[in-house]
Amino acid sequence: MILHPAISSLPAWRYRPGLPVALSLVLFVLLLGLAFFPGLFTSLDPLLADPTQTLRAPSAQHWFGTDHLGRDLYARCVYGAALSLQATAIAVVIALLAGTLLGGIAGWFGGAADRVLAVLVEVLMAIPALLLAMAIVTALGFGTLEIAIAVGLSSVAVFARLARGEVLRWRSRVFVEAAQVVGVGSWTNLCRHVLPHAAGPLLALAALEFASAVLAVSALSFLGFGAPPPQPEWGLLIAEGRNYMVAAWWYTTLPGLVVAGVVLATQQLGRGLQRLQGEHP
Amino acid sequence: MHTSAFWRLAQALLVLWAAFSLSFAILYALPGDPVGILLAQGGEPGTADPAQVAELRARYHLDGSLWQQYGGALWRLLHLDLGVSLQTGKPVAAALAAALPATLALAFAALLIAVPLGIGVALAAHQVRRRPLQAALHNAPALVVSLPTFWVGLLLLQLFSFRLHWLPAMGDHGLASLVLPAVTLALPCAAMIAQVLGRSIASVSQQPFVQALRSKGVGRWSLLWRHILHNASIPLLSLTGTLLGNLLAGAVVTETVFSRDGVGRLAQAAVASQDIAVVQGVVLLAAALYVLTNLLTDLLYPLLDPRIRQGSRP
Numbered sequence: 001m002i003l004h005p006a007i008s009s010l011p012a013w014r015y016r017p018g019l020p021v022a023l024s025l026v027l028f029v030l031l032l033g034l035a036f037f038p039g040l041f042t043s044l045d046p047l048l049a050d051p052t053q054t055l056r057a058p059s060a061q062h063w064f065g066t067d068h069l070g071r072d073l074y075a076r077c078v079y080g081a082a083l084s085l086q087a088t089a090i091a092v093v094i095a096l097l098a099g100t101l102l103g104g105i106a107g108w109f110g111g112a113a114d115r116v117l118a119v120l121v122e123v124l125m126a127i128p129a130l131l132l133a134m135a136i137v138t139a140l141g142f143g144t145l146e147i148a149i150a151v152g153l154s155s156v157a158v159f160a161r162l163a164r165g166e167v168l169r170w171r172s173r174v175f176v177e178a179a180q181v182v183g184v185g186s187w188t189n190l191c192r193h194v195l196p197h198a199a200g201p202l203l204a205l206a207a208l209e210f211a212s213a214v215l216a217v218s219a220l221s222f223l224g225f226g227a228p229p230p231q232p233e234w235g236l237l238i239a240e241g242r243n244y245m246v247a248a249w250w251y252t253t254l255p256g257l258v259v260a261g262v263v264l265a266t267q268q269l270g271r272g273l274q275r276l277q278g279e280h281p
Numbered sequence: 282m283h284t285s286a287f288w289r290l291a292q293a294l295l296v297l298w299a300a301f302s303l304s305f306a307i308l309y310a311l312p313g314d315p316v317g318i319l320l321a322q323g324g325e326p327g328t329a330d331p332a333q334v335a336e337l338r339a340r341y342h343l344d345g346s347l348w349q350q351y352g353g354a355l356w357r358l359l360h361l362d363l364g365v366s367l368q369t370g371k372p373v374a375a376a377l378a379a380a381l382p383a384t385l386a387l388a389f390a391a392l393l394i395a396v397p398l399g400i401g402v403a404l405a406a407h408q409v410r411r412r413p414l415q416a417a418l419h420n421a422p423a424l425v426v427s428l429p430t431f432w433v434g435l436l437l438l439q440l441f442s443f444r445l446h447w448l449p450a451m452g453d454h455g456l457a458s459l460v461l462p463a464v465t466l467a468l469p470c471a472a473m474i475a476q477v478l479g480r481s482i483a484s485v486s487q488q489p490f491v492q493a494l495r496s497k498g499v500g501r502w503s504l505l506w507r508h509i510l511h512n513a514s515i516p517l518l519s520l521t522g523t524l525l526g527n528l529l530a531g532a533v534v535t536e537t538v539f540s541r542d543g544v545g546r547l548a549q550a551a552v553a554s555q556d557i558a559v560v561q562g563v564v565l566l567a568a569a570l571y572v573l574t575n576l577l578t579d580l581l582y583p584l585l586d587p588r589i590r591q592g593s594r595p
Contacts, residue, residue, distance in 0.1 A: 123299045125523070126571040128530035131564050134552045135307050138560045215429055219534055222431045223549050238432060242538075245435065246443045253439070256432030263427035 094152025099159020107167030124157035166198035208270030300568035390463035399474025
């Protein structure tokens with residue numbers, strides 16, 4: 001293709017993940033811990049209000065300070081991780097499965113299916129993901145699961161495109177044709193012989209998409225389409241702090257820093273995985 | 282040339298039609314009754330009489346089978362009629378037109394910041410040779426992309442409005458109140474431009490002609506300006522459509538954070554009140570913007586890149 005000039009043959013060097021990827025991996029494991037065992041990371045109750053402790057600055061007792069009702073913000077961030085990361089994980093799984101299915105069918109069967117997918121992908125590219133997710137949320141209603149589904153459906157296109165490309169790359173290989181000649185059915189051939197080869201790049205993309213899904217989920221939650229108020233969803237947490245920006249800088253700043261850290265770590269992980277696949281980022 | 286332009290136009294119309302169908306399928310075919318929502322908001326639920334419901338359905342074109350609704354909506358769209366807002370009862374097209382100038386001003390201001398900033402960072406990352414600075418310039422775009430836009434907006438507000446009192450915090454009062462929203466909106470776009478251009482510069486500068494020029498003794502700056510940048514800037518053109526879409530989506534968050542009126546705020550309020558006609562209007566506006574921009578850039582490519590003009594289209 002003319003628009004993207006081919007890179008002249010680079011010396012083949014093995015990519016070895018560096019310190020940032022290792023740190024990101026540690027942070028990611030820590031996050032999974034937060035999401036599944038929040039009780040291990042804080043002994044405080046995220047929903048318990050304490051009228052004597054409202055809007056306290058960060059201290060040894062309240063690491064992230066307290067909010068306008070005297071709830072501990074660190075505990076709310078930790079328990080919010082469960083909600084926000086589960087929503088993100090659901091979104092990524094939906095996008096991965098739907099995208100692989102659509103892209104796999106289009107790449108494998110070609111013809112009309114491929115042309116329909118081309119139009120669908122073009123449309124999904126044409127509508128900004130956030131707006132599409134907002135449209136889906138309008139139809140589904142508000143809540144954590146609803147925004148997870150909306151974010152997942154709105155990021156199907158990238159997965160479909162990658163899956164289609166990978167299937168096209170592998171379907172003409174000798175072993176796939178051999179299986180076809182021997183009489184293996186189309187679907188079996190696709191699922192057993194082609195898709196396993198596409199799994200690596202797709203999973204690397206999933207890790208990268210995890211980062212943008214965290215952003216999308218928290219943005220929708222910030223706009224007020226997620227779980228209702230007492231819940232400590234990350235976006236909602238930051239939105240609640242908006243009214244106390246003069247009195248309590250930590251209220252919006254520290255939870256936002258957590259979100260940014262998560263996004264950065266998963267992004268690094270995704271990049272590392274992609275390079276391990278031998279792709280150019 | 283003319284036939285290819287014709288096909289490109291047909292394809293653009295096809296994508297627009299598909300965008301309309303997709304948004305219609307999402308918003309109208311899914312369970313959830315807009316008239317029911319409207320009546321539930323208006324008074325006590327369960328008290329609406331059937332005649333009133335039927336009249337409301339007729340007014341908002343929600344009567345008849347789904348296919349009739351779809352056909353009617355498509356026919357009205359061809360006349361640039363986007364339907365009637367369920368909340369205000371006014372035409373959606375008028376509401377969009379009223380909200381558009383504020384968003385356009387914001388997006389234009391953001392572009393004025395994002396384009397020079399993005400290009401500047403990409404060029405600097407290519408030219409700077411001091412290790413720590415170069416690493417910082419290389420990694421800055423990825424870092425900025427991973428920051429939640431709404432959080433950046435709130436941080437800027439906190440610092441420049443509440444702490445330093447340099448700029449007004451909320452609302453829309455002239456140029457000063459445009460600065461913080463524009464910067465908030467510009468940062469992710471600048472990062473995107475810097476990433477794409479940086480990658481493109483890196484791949485162009487590995488081409489043989491660059492090595493040939495370098496070995497002939499062309500200086501670093503003139504090599505970049507006169508030879509690399511020319512070739513490397515072409516992928517930026519194909520980014521325009523996505524960039525404008527991102528600006529519109531970013532406007533939803535930015536206008537909410539800074540309490541500015543505009544298309545983004547309209548969209549946020551419409552989703553919050555489940556006003557499906559307005560939501561569809563905003564979605565269609567975004568899709569039309571993207572399709573038109575891509576159509577324009579595709580027609581511009583041959584003018585900017587002689588290789589496409591002469592050879593077959595890729």
